[in-house]
Structures are given as structure tokens and as C-alpha cells.
Amino acid sequence: MILSHRISALTESVTLGISAKAKQMQADGIDIIDFSVGEPDFDTPDIVKQAAIDALNKGYTKYTPTSGIPGLKKAIIEKLKADNGLTYLPSEIIVSAGAKHAIFNAIQAICNPKDEVLVPTPYWVSYPEQIKVSEAKCIFVPTYEANGFRLKAKDVAAKVSRRTKVIIINSPNNPTGAVIEPKELKAIADLAVKKNFFVISDEIYEKLIYGKARQVSIASFNNKIKDLTVVINGVSKSYAMTGWRIGFAAGPAYLISLMAQMQGHVTSNPTSIAQYAAVTAYQKGDPFVQKMKREFAKRCNYLYKALNTMPYLKCHQPEGAFYAFPNVSKLFGKTYEGNTISDSVKLCELLLTRAHIAVVTGDAFGSNQNIRFSYANSMPNLAEGMKRLNKFLKSVK
Numbered sequence: 001m002i003l004s005h006r007i008s009a010l011t012e013s014v015t016l017g018i019s020a021k022a023k024q025m026q027a028d029g030i031d032i033i034d035f036s037v038g039e040p041d042f043d044t045p046d047i048v049k050q051a052a053i054d055a056l057n058k059g060y061t062k063y064t065p066t067s068g069i070p071g072l073k074k075a076i077i078e079k080l081k082a083d084n085g086l087t088y089l090p091s092e093i094i095v096s097a098g099a100k101h102a103i104f105n106a107i108q109a110i111c112n113p114k115d116e117v118l119v120p121t122p123y124w125v126s127y128p129e130q131i132k133v134s135e136a137k138c139i140f141v142p143t144y145e146a147n148g149f150r151l152k153a154k155d156v157a158a159k160v161s162r163r164t165k166v167i168i169i170n171s172p173n174n175p176t177g178a179v180i181e182p183k184e185l186k187a188i189a190d191l192a193v194k195k196n197f198f199v200i201s202d203e204i205y206e207k208l209i210y211g212k213a214r215q216v217s218i219a220s221f222n223n224k225i226k227d228l229t230v231v232i233n234g235v236s237k238s239y240a241m242t243g244w245r246i247g248f249a250a251g252p253a254y255l256i257s258l259m260a261q262m263q264g265h266v267t268s269n270p271t272s273i274a275q276y277a278a279v280t281a282y283q284k285g286d287p288f289v290q291k292m293k294r295e296f297a298k299r300c301n302y303l304y305k306a307l308n309t310m311p312y313l314k315c316h317q318p319e320g321a322f323y324a325f326p327n328v329s330k331l332f333g334k335t336y337e338g339n340t341i342s343d344s345v346k347l348c349e350l351l352l353t354r355a356h357i358a359v360v361t362g363d364a365f366g367s368n369q370n371i372r373f374s375y376a377n378s379m380p381n382l383a384e385g386m387k388r389l390n391k392f393l394k395s396v397k
Helices: 014-027 046-057 070-084 099-110 126-134 153-157 182-195 253-266 272-284 286-308 344-353 379-394
Strands: 093-096 116-121 137-142 164-170 198-202 229-234 247-250 371-374
Touching: 014 344, 046 272, 070 093, 070 247, 070 272, 093 099, 093 253, 099 126, 099 164, 099 198, 099 229, 099 247, 099 253, 116 126, 116 153, 126 137, 137 153, 153 182, 164 182, 182 198, 247 253, 286 379, 344 371, 344 379
Parallel strands: 116 137, 116 164, 164 198, 198 229
Antiparallel strands: 093 247, 229 247
């Protein structure tokens, strides 16, 4: 019996797969320093947890409107106005089971078979897989390590064709930590308006930016680009609520309506209790965000400096999110205890099984020359992980 070719073509999420393997090794009694996980190591704020308890006690455990409760939509609208200078109506907001779900809804609502979707590289692992389900075609737009992997409008323009339907931008970026410069973002916006293609703007890491970098929502430039943009965000990263599964999309009402129509047949509403908790996160969680951001900035600087003192490695300065993406290509062809390091996949395998460090292969993000470290881990664990990595690298021949 022939099963769905669209689903059969999908690959497992590499980040989740490596994290699961690391957790299994830890359960088997092996001391693993896990740099693979893409979630804050902080606990959800107590005021948010209490809001969920209050929702339970009040009996808010039934179905909600498919696109989200009015109170959460109101909190999201206020957040978008305050943080991004964007004005939306409730009909232009949909709450989904995480930002990943919102992106999936947007891609499926926008794309038809043979449409082209521009995806800057390196990219988050799920973008190409979600595009496959729509039967649209990925067109990869390169970014370059020499300028910190920041996306340039001229490189986008070089890939635009008559079939271009949408570009997915992610700033701050997973896995590189790069933030698109405002002038380049404006040029991309102008290009989208001129060539009439949509923008899916994944802004899930927007509150985690360090140094002089500045995050701007592409939808904020003018009404023309706003009408072509689906802004994606959520509570997972900024408020340490990854398991609560609350994300949202903001965009033109006709498109949000299509996304809600599909969501109604797939998941119905996001979890009622988590929605009430998310209202409190948006309304009262900013002090927690600032505290977490300061800690991530400290870890970012530590890891950046540590990686650049290691033999064979070169790492650009991350500007946001909580990832470092060093170049490891100088290791290719060398050996560790008789094992040839042929690529980033083999390197990550050896780091996990021999050095007991879990990192993610750059191949998963479309850049085999790199590997991804998450610094969503404690400073003692970061220090121990760098000690193990340095020891491993000094044994490479």
C-alpha cells in the first residue's frame, strides 16, 4: 500500500532527535552536557504558573474560540503596538499551538504546488519540511559567515522569480544568532511590495538581543508591506514557556481567516489553560524577560570567547537568540582516536559518544561547515562543556 509521498518525504527534526538521544544517555547514567536543546533553562515565571492554576480553579477547561480567547488576543495586540509599533484588530490575530504551528498554518494557507518559497540559509530545521507538505519548492538564499550571516537584500533579489510566493525571514536567527540590519530589512520589504510576494516573519527570539543589534519587525515600515506580512511570535522563548505551546500569527484578516479555518479542522483551539497563562506572561512578565536576557548575554559572551580560543574553530559573535554557530570545517579530514571526521554529522556523533557533549550538526540547518551550540544552560555546565570540547580538540590529529 502506497502511503502519502508528502509525509514520507519528511525527515525527523534533528534538534529534537539529538536532544532525545542525549536525554536517553543521561537516563542510562552517562554525564552529558547538553548544548542541543532550543529552549531556555529557566523555569516559567511563578506569576504565569499561578495564572494557570487560577484558570483551572475557575473551570476554564473547555473549548475556546479556534483562533484564541479574546483576552489573549487583546494582550497580543497591546504587545505588538508597544513593542513593534504595529496595530492589529482581533480578526487579524490567530493563536496556535506554538509558533511552529503558526508558521505551518501560514505556509499551508499561502502556498500551492510549484510555488517558490525563499528560505535564507542557514535556516531553522522545520522550514523546508513544512514547505514540502505544501508541495511548494524551497529556493535557498545564501547568507555569509564573513558578515555574521546577516541577510542582504541583494541576495534575496537574485533569487526572486515569477513563481516566488513568499519569503521566510527569521531575525534573530536560529541557528546563527544573526539580526537583519534595519536598512536591509527595509530593502527586502520594498522588494516584496514591488514583486508582490508575502513575508512570513518569524520573530520568536525578538526579546533576546544583545549588544548594539536592533530588532525591527518588517511589517512596521508601511501599510503596503504590513498587508503582505504574517508576523510570527509566541511565549515559548521569551517567557520560558516552551511546553505550554502558545504562539500566534498576525496578518491580513483574509489570510488569518484561512489559517483559522484549517486550524479548526486540525487542532481546534490551543490549550485553554495555557492561553490564560499567556495573558499574564504578556501583561506582567517583562521583569522576568529582562533578568533572563542579562544572563543569556553573559553566557553568549563567555561561549563566543571560549570557542574562539579553541584549536580548529572560528565563531562569529551572536547578536540574538541563544545559539552560537562556529565553523568547524578545519576539522574535516582529521582523525580522533582513529575515527575520520568527515563532516559535521560525524563530528557531532563523536562529541556525543566520546566527549559527552550534545551539539547539533550544521547540516540540519543547511550549513555542513558549522555546528550549533545552545547556551541555554548554566554557567557551570558551559564551563565544563568547553573543558571537554577543548580536551577533545587537542586529541584530534
